[in-house]
Amino acid sequence: MPLLLERLWQGLLDTLLMVGVSSLLALLVGIPLAVFLVTSGRGGLFEAPRLNRLLGTIVNLFRSVPFLILMVALIPFTRLVVGTTYGVWAAVVPLTIAATPFFARIAEVSLREVDLGLIEASQAMGCRRRHIIWHVLLPEALPGIVGGFTITLVTMINSSAMAGAIGAGGLGDLAYRYGYQRFDTQVMLTVIVVLVAMVSLIQLGGDRLAGRLNKRA
Template sequence: MSLLLDRLWQGLIDTGLMVGVSSLLALILGIPLAVVLVTSERGGLFEAPALNRLLGGLVNLFRSVPFLILMVALIPFTRLLVGTTYGVWAAVVPLTIAATPFFARIAEVSLREVDHGLIEAAQAMGCRRWHIIWHVLLPEALPGLIGGFTITVVTLINSSAMAGAIGAGGLGDLAYRYGYQRFDTQVMVTVIIVLIVLVTLIQLSGDRLARYFNRR
């Protein structure tokens, strides 16, 4: 029992590291990408249809590839970037690349839902375009951005479990090696319960935070 708890704790730490780093990177990269997608469309603050089509195509391309296939396809890039294709840090690369366009599309929807009248009012008052983005667009979309980020983190937990099953470590690796391969039902059930609790806590926290910032 003690050995199982030790492995479970280490798996939880590895999963937390994978999901934490990749979700943070997806947040840092995804919001600017969403802003560019919204503001570069026709009639946007920084109208650039060619750039909009290019970025939109790239986002759709990466979103359409299943995570397992993407992880395998990125092996050379992952090895170049982190020096290995196994372990926690090797999993961060494909997790980030998969999560960034996913979150960017959700954030794009939230940004589009901002009342256009607020933007027009800010323009009428002489606000600069970057001020409109920073002081109108992002604050008004904040509840939706938080909700979208929560969904992204939950999706990353699921993907990290899949990555763990093919050598990335974490709870997925624990469930596969010590549960599935050794036919140990106790390990499988324990990992499933931990994942359910983890996802539930993240979802509840994200929903509560989104409600707190929802001023509409």
């Protein structure tokens, strides 16, 4: 039991590190990407339809590839970036690349739901385009963005477990090596309980935060 708890703790830390770093990168890249997709379309604040279509195609391309296939396809790029294809940091690269377009599309939907009347009113008052983005578009869409980021985090936890099963470490590696391969039901059930608890806490926290932001809006 002490050995199982030690491995479980290490697996939890590895999973939190994978998901934490990847989600931070996805957040930092995904929001600007979503803003550009919204504002560069026809009639947008920074109209650039050709670039919008090109970027939209790239986003759709990465979203359409299953994570396991994407992870294998990115092995040369992962080795170039982090110097290895095994371990926690090797999993951060495909996790980030998979999560960023996913989150960007969800954030894009929230941004598009902002009342056009608010944007038109801001333009009529002479607000600059960047000020409209910072003070109108993003604040109004923030509850939806938080909800979308919560969904992204849950998806990333699932993907990290899959990555762990093929050498990335974390809870997925623990469940596969010490649970599945050794037919240890106790290990499998323990990992499942931990994953369910993580997802439940993240979903609860995200929902509450989104709800508070929605009340303030």
